[in-house]
Amino acid sequence: MSLLFSSYVLSSPKGPLTLSNRVVVAPMCQYSAVNGEAQDWHLMHWGNLLNSGAGLFIIEATGVTPEGRITPVCLGLWDDRTEAALKDKLTRARSLAPATPVFIQLAHAGRKASSASPWAGGQLLSKEQGGWDMVAPSAIPQLKDERLPHELSKTELSELIAAFVIAAQRAERIGIDGIELHGAHGYLLHQFLSPIANQRTDEYGGSYENRIRFPLELFAAVRKVYQGVLGIRISASDWIEGGWTPQETADFAKQLKPLGCNFVHISSGGISPKQKIALGPRYQVPFAKIVKEQSGLPTMTVGLITDPHEAEAILQDGDADLIALARAFLYKPRWGWEAAAALGGTVTANERYWRCLPREAQAVFGSVKVGQR
Numbered sequence: 001m002s003l004l005f006s007s008y009v010l011s012s013p014k015g016p017l018t019l020s021n022r023v024v025v026a027p028m029c030q031y032s033a034v035n036g037e038a039q040d041w042h043l044m045h046w047g048n049l050l051n052s053g054a055g056l057f058i059i060e061a062t063g064v065t066p067e068g069r070i071t072p073v074c075l076g077l078w079d080d081r082t083e084a085a086l087k088d089k090l091t092r093a094r095s096l097a098p099a100t101p102v103f104i105q106l107a108h109a110g111r112k113a114s115s116a117s118p119w120a121g122g123q124l125l126s127k128e129q130g131g132w133d134m135v136a137p138s139a140i141p142q143l144k145d146e147r148l149p150h151e152l153s154k155t156e157l158s159e160l161i162a163a164f165v166i167a168a169q170r171a172e173r174i175g176i177d178g179i180e181l182h183g184a185h186g187y188l189l190h191q192f193l194s195p196i197a198n199q200r201t202d203e204y205g206g207s208y209e210n211r212i213r214f215p216l217e218l219f220a221a222v223r224k225v226y227q228g229v230l231g232i233r234i235s236a237s238d239w240i241e242g243g244w245t246p247q248e249t250a251d252f253a254k255q256l257k258p259l260g261c262n263f264v265h266i267s268s269g270g271i272s273p274k275q276k277i278a279l280g281p282r283y284q285v286p287f288a289k290i291v292k293e294q295s296g297l298p299t300m301t302v303g304l305i306t307d308p309h310e311a312e313a314i315l316q317d318g319d320a321d322l323i324a325l326a327r328a329f330l331y332k333p334r335w336g337w338e339a340a341a342a343l344g345g346t347v348t349a350n351e352r353y354w355r356c357l358p359r360e361a362q363a364v365f366g367s368v369k370v371g372q373r
Contacts, residue, residue: 003315004308004323005345008055010178010298012262014227017101017177019055019322020348022315023336026265026302026324027058027105027180027233029074031117036066036076037085043093050097052329053336053347056322057100059090061107061182064167065160068108068188071117072130077106077167087174098348103178105233106167106222108160110188111136111149111197112270137191137198137205137214143273157204157214160188161221168226178229178262181219186270189215190235193252194244194271212252216259223260231263231298232256236287239268239275246287253295265300265324266291281310289319300324308339340364 005021032041050057063069063076076082090102109115114131116122124146125131135156136149152160168179183189191197192214198205204214215232223230236249253264266288269275277283281304288301301320305311311323329335340347341361349365357364 002312002343002345004312004343005340005347008298008321010229010262012178012227012229013260014229017229019101021053021055021336021345022322023054023311023339024056024300024302024322024324025049025052025054025058025329026326027060027182028326028330029060029070031071031073031119033073033075036063036069036074036078036082038075038082038089039085040089042075043089046090046093047096048333049329050093050100050102051350051353052333053340053349054100054329057102058180058324059102059104059176061105061109061187062086062167064106064108064163067113067132067135068110068163070107070109070113070187071115072125073117077104077170078163083170083174090174090176096350098350101177103180103229104171104176105180105182106164106171107182108163108188110134110191111140111142112186136188137200140197140199142186151200154202154204157217161218164218165221165225168222172226172228176228178231179222179226180265181222181230181232183215184233184235184265184267184270186235186272189218189232190244190271193234193248194238196238196240196243196271208248208251212255215252216255219256219261220259229262231261231265231300233265233267234291235268235270236266236284236291237268238271239277240272243271243275246290249287250291250294253291253297257295257297261297263298263300263322264291264295265302266320267302279304281305282314285314285319292318292320298322302326308342311339312343337361337364 008019010017134149139148139151238244284303292299300322302324306328346366
């Protein structure tokens with residue numbers, strides 16, 4: 001039997017959440033919001049991928065403050081206006097697809113905020129271009145010769161924690177099934193973890209124990225008010241000498257577990273342009289394996305996994321519990337269907353699509369039937 005198309009249960013204080021399979025649509029920025037508000041693009045995009053056959057869908061990095069967005073066109077969840085827009089588009093998208101758990105990735109970009117969208121070059125925006133002042137653990141720029149971010153004070157750290165807490169409460173009101181905190185790809189929480197970006201001299205910088213302090217405090221604060229599934233995405237390696245390491249990631253995950261962490265999503269990179277990433281199939285799977293083995297937490301792996309048999313092998317080897325795909329779903333929005341056909345699995349599909357399967361894949365939707373006079 002295929003493990004990829006077996007069910008999986010994530011625990012939470014609210015109770016267990018059962019995923020119909022172990023395929024996850026990873027969060028992907030769409031750079032299509034207006035003043036943080038979800039738009040018709042999000043309705044189309046979410047509706048499309050909620051019909052993908054995946055057992056879990058994660059909404060893109062969503063700023064908990066306006067200044068926490070990566071770009072001026074990133075999604076937000078910081079006030080009633082952004083909450084209402086997100087609720088409207090998500091409710092409508094879910095009505096067009098089979099029932100699928102939806103998580104949201106709550107984020108703050110830190111020193112990587114105030115960027116142009118990728119198709120506009122992706123570089124730091126001046127204030128004249130619509131940019132803003134960035135914040136960070138230390139006044140160190142992402143790229144050489146960029147304007148410096150403001151080093152966060154302890155008061156500002158408390159305010160940021162409050163922003164994440166309020167965003168989590170808004171997510172719960174919307175009906176989101178789980179939250180993934182963004183601690184990867186060089187954004188704010190990752191900046192605190194990494195000695196490349198965090199060179200503070202107070203209790204939030206320097207030693208490993210100090211660098212993990214703020215992310216742990218933030219996680220605990222969100223856990224206190226949010227009873228659904230709660231996890232975090234972590235870059236397991238900075239891919240640069242003197243940076244954050246896979247072993248530190250595993251140790252960090254062990255610290256998160258008693259705080260009520262329900263899963264970890266293991267990625268890598270993003271802290272420095274000097275990174276040397278060894279790209280290739282399954283290149284991040286060894287990181288997930290280390291974290292899973294040492295922490296015992298449900299572990300999601302991601303990164304250049306496009307072949308169903310490869311995804312199945314990762315699970316059969318015990319290297320991860322869930323398989324996340326991102327760009328593969330943009331290229332093949334029904335990847336879940338194709339994977340089920342390849343591995344002998346089944347997925348739930350909208351009845352409007354029941355007639356679409358080729359003869360060799362008739363079993364993918366289970367024992368559904370259509371009739372006609």
